[in-house]
Amino acid sequence: MPMTMTQKIIAAHTGAEAVEAGELVEARVDLVLGNDITAPVAIREFEKIGAQGVFDRKRIALVPDHFAPNKDIASAEQCKTMRDFARSMGIEHYFEIGEMGIEHALIPEKGLVLPGELVIGADSHTCTYGAVGAFSTGVGSTDMAAAMASGLAWFKVPKAIRVELSGALSGWTSGKDLVLHLIGILGVDGALYESLEFAGQGCPTLSMDERFTIANMAIEAGAKNGIFPVDALTREWAASVSGRAYREYSADPGAAYSRTVAIDLSSLEPTVAFPHLPSNTRAVSRAGNVSVDQAVIGSCTNGRIEDLRVAASILRGRKVAKGMRCIVFPATQKIYLQALREGLIEAFIEAGAVVSTSTCGPCLGGHMGILAKGERAVATTNRNFVGRMGSPESEVYLASPAVAAAAAVAGRLVDPSDIFPAPARTRANKEKA
């Protein structure tokens, strides 16, 4: 039976020749990830197993990012539980604040995930690493606990939806617009129990940062994972973050897909997801008159350097609208430093934005920018559920860094090209593609 890319990676980690959609398998994991919310629960469960140690102290990553730097006493205790566990187990990849960042930006940056690897994380956006051609998916704390002890996890082998990309993005459109558009087509459960497999000649035109953004939101269509083929850009990226050897997998010709969704990248427009579902999308040009109180630029979806460059290109030399708040949170310390060196941070501050330390903070209504009742935010994050960023009576509109930055200047949702000339797409990958 021909297999999809995801199925081949799973098969390789079970020792079986082949796996079939729907089959339940137990697979070896290359990395187990947890954060300050999910790891403390996992640690408590791990202790009940009675194992003497973790399966491999180099294959566990613990990242305090959600409520860190500790926002209150309770979260300080949670971070401490994690820190103590990391120390007592000799876990190598524990990232204290100062070297940390939002887990899904940090793990690839540190070279802890490479093509063909199998990663589980007690965080739903673990699917982000599909960008590099790995199979990675979100699990719960109990899965994390069992995997920390055994190095194994159970999976139902997913069917796949093929997302056929053609053309190239233009103007202000970005990977975020593509993924919002896709979720709008599929619905929030349109890919339930399935993998999203990206294919077509549109793939190589997307930068790594864009692929991370896209794979990150696979879960928002209910998918188990979203995965990109490995190409020249992936290899170059892999060599830049790690010297480890890895294996490339690609879908077999004739692999079965439950459906194919074709998207022409050149037809996309800047897109926004209205409250309270990521699938509630429409082109921002048809958003109507939506005033906003806060623009949030960052997160594991759009807190990477390209995202900050785009936002800065709009905010530079302009001012955040009077009475409007703009919060920028670079996803990792490294990205923060890079943004500082490139003068992006200066552009943000001069525009009247605040720049936060790397944390999940506002994305999940944790800290650093909570919304009051009746307030509206435009955010480059990935979820706009009721109460996601604060009061259950607040609203979140999901958009790209360009749309969020334009809204910060205009004080309402606007198509960036209405106000700001669209840039020529000069990203490095364009020439390479």
Next chain:
Amino acid sequence: MSIKGRVFKYADNVDTDVIIPARYLSSSESAHLARHCMEDLDPGFATSVRPGDFVVALANFGCGSSREHAPLALKASGVSCVVASSFARIFFRNAVNIGLPLLECPEAAEAASKGELLEIDLGSGSIRNLTRGCEHRAAGLPPFIREIVAAGGLIEYTRARRPAMAAERGIPWMRKGALCDTL
């Protein structure tokens, strides 16, 4: 074994942010989670739910984050089983892994209304609506998952297999009293 209880009924896409809002995630203590369970969707839930009651919902129940606090909060509230047209993937595995029973049955989910009385047999998957006098049958759980549930959850399952894993797979740290040789 059958359980009787009342229905708390919800629509499609009940997400983990309403099952247990992130602002309460700085503790995973049961009573705390139970107190705030469903607060943003159904503020009366926490005070009116009684042990044995059922949460019944339509498609994609538990979508959103991977927080195990969501099934834990429902379990801590006394919910004995969640019946839905379909479940979000991570919620499904978390519920299995912590031992919160769930049944996927679109017909039973659509038929039930708030306050009705159900009698559920987890073994057979039978869902009887005592108020309406109708019965539906949910698809059974696959054998591998039944094994995990029967063991009492993934932790117990892993613990029980520890000696076997130590022997068969040569995983020494799974042996009781063994030192982790990767340290």
